[in-house]
Amino acid sequence: LKKKAKGATKAGNKVELAAVLGAGIMGGGIAYQSASKGTPIVMKDIKTEQLELGLNEANKLLAKLVERGKIDAVKMGKALANIRATLNYGDFNDVDIVVEAVVENPNVKHAVLAEVEDQVGEDAIITSNTSTISISYLAQALKRPENFCGMHFFNPVHKMPLVEVIRGEKSSDLAVATTVAYAAAMGKTPIVVNDCPGFLVNRILFPYFAGFQALMNEGADFRQVDKVMEGFGWPMGPAYLLDVVGIDTAHHAQAVMAEGFPDRMKSEQRTSLDVMYEETRYGQKNDKGYYVYE
Ligand code: NAD
Secondary structure (H helix, E strand, O other): OOOOOOOOOOOEOOOOEEEEOOOOHHHHHHHHHHHOOOOOEEOOOOOOOHHHHHHHHHEEEEEEEEOOOOOOHHHHHHHHHHHEOOOOOOOHHHHEEEEEEEOOOHHHHHHHHHHHHHHOOOOOEEEEOOOOOOOHHHHHHOOOOEEEEEEEEEOOOOOOOOHHHHHHHOOHHHHHHHHHEEEEEEEEEEEEEOEEEEEEHHHHHHHHHHHHHHHHOOOOOOHHHHHHHHHHOOOOOHHHHHHHHHHHHHHHHHHHHHHHHHHOOOOOOHHHHHHHHHHOOOOOHOOOOOEEEO
16 A cells, blocks of 8 residues: 655645554445545454455445446556555554444453554544444543544445544544544545534434334334335335344444433333344344345
8 A cells, every 4th residue: 555745734634544443344334435535545354254345345336336337447446456454453553544443342442442552653543433432431542532533434334425523522623623534535524523422313313223122112013113114204214224234233332322321221121132132133244133134
C-alpha cells in the first residue's frame, strides 16, 4: 500500500491510509467502501477465514459495479489493490485513522483498543464502530483519549449513507474533524452526535426491537409482524433486520442498552433474541436466525 506525504486541511488531517480492525459484516464493508472511494486500507482480523470473507464480499460488490457499467476492470483492480488483508499489525505505524469493528463486547474492545494504540503513531486517530457502547467508556482503555471518537457506520455499509461521529468527553476537535472528513471522503453523510449508550439512531431502533420482542412474547408471529412493518412502508420488518444485523451483535447491543437505560430497556422476560442467541442462530452470518437462508 502506498502512502502519500501527510497533508493537513482546515477541517482535519486528510486520511491517506486507514485501517480497520475486524473483517466481519461491518469491517469488510468499511474496507470495501474506503478502497472503492480511493483511500487505501489495511484490514486486520484474527481469523484467516474472516479476511477471506471480507475480501470476497469486496470482490462481489466491485464485480457488480463492473457488470452495471459503473466502473471498468482497471478501476476494480485498483480498488482491490487498495485493501491489504492481514493478521498482524505490520503497516499500522503508518496509518492516519483506525476504525475498530470487532465484536460488540466492552472487554474485548478495551483490550483491542489498548493493543492498537501501541501500534500506531502518536498522531493517529482511533475510532470505534461500536453500535451502542459509550465512547467515553471505551476511551478509558487509551493513553491518548483525545485522539479517539466514535465512527458508527450502518449495515450494509455500501448502501447506508449515514455515519454517526460520536464525540466522547475527551475527544479533540481534530479527532472529530478528521473522522468527519474521512466519512465524507468515503461518500457518506457524517453527523456529529453526543455520547451515550446507543448514540442517536440506536436509541430509537432498540426500543423498536424491544417492542417487537414484547409482541413475540404475547404470541405474535414474526413473519406477520415483518409483513405489517413492510406494509407500513419500512424496507424490512424487525425479524429480518435482526437477521441482517446479526443475532449475536444485537444481543450484545441489547444488553448495553438495558444497562444504559434500565427504566426503559430492561426486561425480566426471556425474549426470542435470548433463545436464538443461546441456540447460536446468529442470522444471515451463519444462515439461520428468525429465517433460514440457503
Ligand atoms: P462480526 O461478528 O461480523 O465481525 C466481527 C469480527 O471481528 C470477526 O471477523 C472477528 O474475527 C473479528 N475480531 C474479533 N476479535 C478481534 C481482534 N482482537 N482483532 C481483530 N479482529 C477481531 O460483527 P459485525 O457485525 O461486523 O460488528 C462489528 C462491530 O460493528 C460491533 O461493534 C457492532 O456492534 C458494530 N456494528 C454492527 C452493525 C451490524 O448491523 N452488524 C452495524 C453497525 C455497527
